Amino acid sequence: MLSGWGRLPRPGKEIFSEDLRALSRNAVLSRGLGRSYGDSALPPPGHLEVATTTMAERILAFDESTGVLRAEAGLSLRELNRIFLPRCWFPPVTPGTQFVTMGGMVAADVHGKNHHVDGTFGAHVKSLVLRVADGRIVECSPSSEAELFWATVGGMGLTGHILEVEFKMHPIPSPWIFEERLRLPDVDALVAALKDSAADWPFTVGWLDCLGGGRAILNRGRWAAKDEAPASTPKPLGQISVPFELPNWVLNRWSMRVFNALTYHARGNVKGLINPEAFFYPLDKLLHWNRIYGHRGFIQYQCVLPNAGGARAFLELLRKHRAAAFLCVIKDCAEQGQGLLSFPLPGISIALDLAVDENTQGIVDHLNEAVVADGGRIYLAKDAFTRAEHFEAMEPRLDAWKAVRQSWDPDLKIRSAQSVRVFGDPS
Amino acid sequence: MKVALLGGTKGIGRALGRLLSERGHSLCLLGRNLAELEASAQDMQVRAGEPRSVPIAACDLHHPDGFADALAAASDKLGGLDTVIVTAALFATQEELESNIALTRDLVTVNFANTVVFCEEARKRLLRAGGGTLCVVSSVAGERGRKPVIIYGASKAGLSAYLEGLDHKFRAAGLKTVCVKPGFVKTGMTAGMAPPPFAGEPEGVAQDILKGIERGTPVVYTPGIWRYVMLAIRNLPRFVMRRISF
Incomplete structure (x- = not known):
């Protein structure tokens, strides 16, 4: 298999x-x-x-x-x-x-x-x-x-x-990143902050707590200049492994809420130098983290919506269908690439991790209909459930x-x- | 070190060549396919960082007549040689060998007879230069006659015996012989087989080999746990060996 x-x-x-x-x-x-x-x-x-x-x-x-x-x-x-x-x-x-x-x-x-x-x-x-x-x-x-x-x-x-x-x-200029993290109240503030940061910050990304009322963290970074970075090279980060598949019940609405609250309070409002590995690949230090979802497996649903206002409506749709997204990452996208099936288009990209259950196909169908209506599209590298007719309508x-x-x-x-x-x- | 490496384009040899060049050793790659050698030499050069060239020279374990020239070429390109490493060998499954006598002849000739001839040329050259290290990858398959690797294992058993004798005779004269006995390593050679427990990665095996060369360890088991696995296998009574399929 x-x-x-x-x-x-x-x-x-x-x-x-x-x-x-x-x-x-x-x-x-x-x-x-x-x-x-x-x-x-x-x-x-x-x-x-x-x-x-x-x-x-x-x-x-x-x-x-x-x-x-x-x-x-x-x-x-x-x-x-x-x-x-x-x-x-x-x-x-x-x-x-x-x-x-x-x-x-x-x-x-x-x-x-x-x-x-x-x-x-x-x-x-x-x-x-x-x-x-x-x-x-x-x-x-x-x-x-x-x-x-x-x-x-x-x-x-x-x-x-x-x-x-x-x-x-x-x-x-140096092998170090200078990063800033800002706590924000909701998705609209996050989207506005992403757009505002775009001019001055080469790297921006937003994390959103879908379960806890939509509080968010904006994370932005740039390469540290030679004179502000330490002379040393960042050390490769250690890794720990999730040694076996966890039971399905471990990751549920309540454990997710706790995790999100910890993330929001532990990681908000800081600035300083950071190892690029930790900045670009925060989950890489946990090998086999996909085992956390248990035997049922999971999907990441990622779409890009051309209208900045679409993000809020999209998250409301998610709530309406009672889809519990453990991780929600929001990014700012600019011009579409020349690749004929390249994913990004100007707008806001939303990525959600969802555990798979008997409702997943239905949820993906609803989300895809909203994406089609909005003129957006989904990312094939993340996709496991999109129907051919929906993809045709998006692309x-x-x-x-x-x-x-x-x-x-x-x-x-x-x-x-x-x-x-x-x-x-x-x- | 000034190293001639026969078999650096793939698997364990590739990982070892990268490690040697990243550590700043001078390296000349020997092998039969010049385009492949060139690609691997480029790879090792880029990984080494500062501008250093990794020269190449043609050498085919099927053709013993070319061995002396290949080693001479490597020595010329590096301005001398103090280490010769052989990771090249043939591999085939026992089923393939049993049904193909030409393949059997080829494998036994290359892995045993021709590798010994290559080592003899290397031995003479290293001793003439006052000593050095000869490091050859044999296999745990040569430790005991076993059903799944009868012919391949026999070729490696002969090689291991030769290397042990060489080490006994010439270590006092300054030639250290390092016989490497890898267990199952995940490379292209074993790609079709299901990895057993304790399977190694080529990068880890390369580090063990380099440590063995630096310390002059006569026999290097890698991954290290295979020393104990083989200790057990060597001591199994014959009637038990006959029954198990390992």
């Missing part, structure tokens, strides 16, 4: 090799570190094996003068940061966990706390090497095979197996993406469980 980060298992098996060219030859799908929440990295029904890239993790080139780095698709962000943070280089865009591969970052066209400044990861990718469905190895970039390139950025690995990724690292670029994919893979050889569910691929 195999599952995404949300631990909803499907029949599946990972195959590994250091030789990605051989591994991808007849594979139905590639998989990285399995951090997509739903079924993006699970094989379609009728297939068992997915080609896991994590053993192909060499850095193939790095140019100190330009920051351009080329790596095999399985290189993890954690390893990249371990090597380059002490040398004052950082990836241009980072998601909320380091346990992702370069290939996965392209496939999901990940965004981060700096979306309002730097866009998605795809905007910084110079070139990709793919094994396309007919077996050829193709290099594509914004200037060569550009259609394939932009269908692959955010294309969930469905346009070809990503073998190599070349992108531009950012030079940073005006879908036909253009499907046309490019069809031209490179007319028989739809490369598929996932998600592509069967959301794009109507044959199973």
